Amino acid sequence: MTDKTHAQTQLTVEMLYEVLDQLPTPIYIKDSNLCFVFSNRAHCDMVGKTAAEFVGLSDQDIHPAQLAKEFMAKDHAVLDNDRPLVVDEEVRYPDGHLHQILTRKAKYVAPDGRSFLIGTNSDVTLLKKREAQNRAITESIPVGVMQVDENGRISSCNQLLYSYMNREPSNISIEYICATVGKSETEFPGLNSRFECEIVDSGGNKRRLLFISSGWLKLSSSATRSAIVSVVDVSENVELKRINDEIVRLNNDLAENVRLLHDAQDALVRKGRLEQMGQLTATIAHELRNPLGAIRTSAFVMERRLRDSPVDLDAQFLRIKNGVTRCDNIIAQLLDFARGKQLDCKLMNFDEWLSRILEEEVARMPASVNVQCLLGLGDTRMCFDPGRLQRAIINLLANASEAMVGADGNEKLPDSRQAQISISTFLDGASVGISVIDNGPGMSPEVVERIREPLFTTKSFGTGLGVPVIEQIVTQHGGTLEIASEPGVGSSFTLRLPIYEEQALSQTA
Ligand code: ADP
Ligand code: MG
Numbered sequence: 001m002t003d004k005t006h007a008q009t010q011l012t013v014e015m016l017y018e019v020l021d022q023l024p025t026p027i028y029i030k031d032s033n034l035c036f037v038f039s040n041r042a043h044c045d046m047v048g049k050t051a052a053e054f055v056g057l058s059d060q061d062i063h064p065a066q067l068a069k070e071f072m073a074k075d076h077a078v079l080d081n082d083r084p085l086v087v088d089e090e091v092r093y094p095d096g097h098l099h100q101i102l103t104r105k106a107k108y109v110a111p112d113g114r115s116f117l118i119g120t121n122s123d124v125t126l127l128k129k130r131e132a133q134n135r136a137i138t139e140s141i142p143v144g145v146m147q148v149d150e151n152g153r154i155s156s157c158n159q160l161l162y163s164y165m166n167r168e169p170s171n172i173s174i175e176y177i178c179a180t181v182g183k184s185e186t187e188f189p190g191l192n193s194r195f196e197c198e199i200v201d202s203g204g205n206k207r208r209l210l211f212i213s214s215g216w217l218k219l220s221s222s223a224t225r226s227a228i229v230s231v232v233d234v235s236e237n238v239e240l241k242r243i244n245d246e247i248v249r250l251n252n253d254l255a256e257n258v259r260l261l262h263d264a265q266d267a268l269v270r271k272g273r274l275e276q277m278g279q280l281t282a283t284i285a286h287e288l289r290n291p292l293g294a295i296r297t298s299a300f301v302m303e304r305r306l307r308d309s310p311v312d313l314d315a316q317f318l319r320i321k322n323g324v325t326r327c328d329n330i331i332a333q334l335l336d337f338a339r340g341k342q343l344d345c346k347l348m349n350f351d352e353w354l355s356r357i358l359e360e361e362v363a364r365m366p367a368s369v370n371v372q373c374l375l376g377l378g379d380t381r382m383c384f385d386p387g388r389l390q391r392a393i394i395n396l397l398a399n400a401s402e403a404m405v406g407a408d409g410n411e412k413l414p415d416s417r418q419a420q421i422s423i424s425t426f427l428d429g430a431s432v433g434i435s436v437i438d439n440g441p442g443m444s445p446e447v448v449e450r451i452r453e454p455l456f457t458t459k460s461f462g463t464g465l466g467v468p469v470i471e472q473i474v475t476q477h478g479g480t481l482e483i484a485s486e487p488g489v490g491s492s493f494t495l496r497l498p499i500y501e502e503q504a505l506s507q508t509a
Pocket of ligand 2: 395398399464465466467
């Protein structure tokens with residue numbers, strides 16, 4: 001730069017004041033007595049006076065005494081200590097409103113040795129208002145929030161987060177938070193992440209907290225990045241889930257108990273009927289056996305006396321005999337059921353025994369029924385009451401055969417299919433299974449539901465005791481009876497008996 005250009009560009013004081021007047025920032029200069037020597041236009045507007053009214057005066061002349069004293073104390077501090085000062089001040093503007101002003105005061109020493117105080121004001125009213133709003137929001141939300149920068153400095157943190165972390169603002173640190181939540185400083189809060197952990201808060205309450213970190217973000221023009229961390233109390237959700245699970249469990253228990261109650265009621269009804277039956281049967285059997293015996297004997301005598309008579313009564317005598325045998329059987333079944341005979345168990349090869357009794361029983365069945373056997377137990381030996389189990393098998397075969405063939409010996413199947421009964425045995429874990437399956441008319445769901453009730457029958461001459469007796473025998477052997485049926489297709493009865501190799505079975509009814 002040449003001397004000439006230097007001279008041309010040299011600023012005069014007036015020019016400088018003119019420039020300062022153009023600036024939007026309020027600027028003022030005070031001398032060492034703290035009297036205003038300059039006030040730019042923005043500063044004049046702020047104070048509500050013209051520069052002429054202003055220059056030469058001190059704060060004491062302009063502001064209330066207390067306020068002026070405060071201002072001037074700070075001015076003195078700057079001039080005396082030679083250090084700039086940044087202060088928050090409240091100034092009432094000419095419009096009557098109180099403004100938040102950030103004032104920067106600095107000392108300037110002129111070449112001639114005189115000291116001046118240069119002040120600049122920034123109106124931060126709006127900024128402060130926003131800050132206060134933000135603070136109010138952060139403090140009122142039910143979420144813990146903090147901002148941490150890359151250097152590990154917590155630049156803001158709400159009260160809730162302090163209380164979750166059980167720490168005062170003065171001694172909280174990111175190291176402490178990491179240790180509390182069990183995270184390393186490399187993963188938290190720098191990585192975008194969410195995780196849950198359990199803590200004990202300042203009130204001694206155990207809480208489950210959900211931590212959500214934004215990971216490092218560039219939030220402002222500053223070089224360091226920050227992470228925003230939100231902390232949500234999810235204890236209640238966990239508690240709700242636990243309560244919900246508990247309710248579901250209780251409901252299941254309740255449903256199971258209701259089912260058990262129904263079963264128990266059913267059993268009671270059955271037992272009640274059983275007891276009634278026991279008394280009735282004893283009486284009926286006693287009362288019927290004698291007249292039946294008398295009928296049988298009388299018929300026998302009559303038959304002998306009339307043997308040579310020209311009147312042919314053979315058919316009638318046969319009917320009497322069959323009728324008496326049938327009644328005898330019914331009485332035997334009633335007594336058998338009502339007394340609930342004790343078991344008399346023997347250790348036997350099951351299949352061998354079954355094939356022997358099937359030979360006898362199948363021979364007694366109507367010729368039109370085709371019987372198939374598939375015995376699959378091999379050498380399995382087990383302890384059971386052969387007499388009682390034979391009764392169960394007979395009842396099963398009788399029911400199947402009665403369902404398919406009428407009293408006249410004719411099939412009563414809807415189509416012309418051959419009446420068939422399949423008997424099979426099989427091993428099922430530690431149990432023996434015996435299935436009797438027929439291709440008869442099957443049963444409606446209502447019949448299946450009531451079939452185990454004593455005295456339930458759909459037959460005109462039925463006793464309704466066949467199935468209850470089977471179930472009684474199976475239960476005495478510690479086993480179960482499964483019944484399945486499809487109308488029009490057939491029925492299947494499966495007995496499952498645990499394999500006992502010695503007489504461990506209940507010996508009482
Ligand atoms: P009952 O034979 O004296 O009627 P049960 O207790 O043996 O008494 O059988 C009850 C009822 O169950 C029968 O009346 C019949 O309706 C039905 N039932 C039993 N077994 C069969 C079967 N294999 N097929 C169709 N219905 C059957
Ligand atoms: Mg029967």
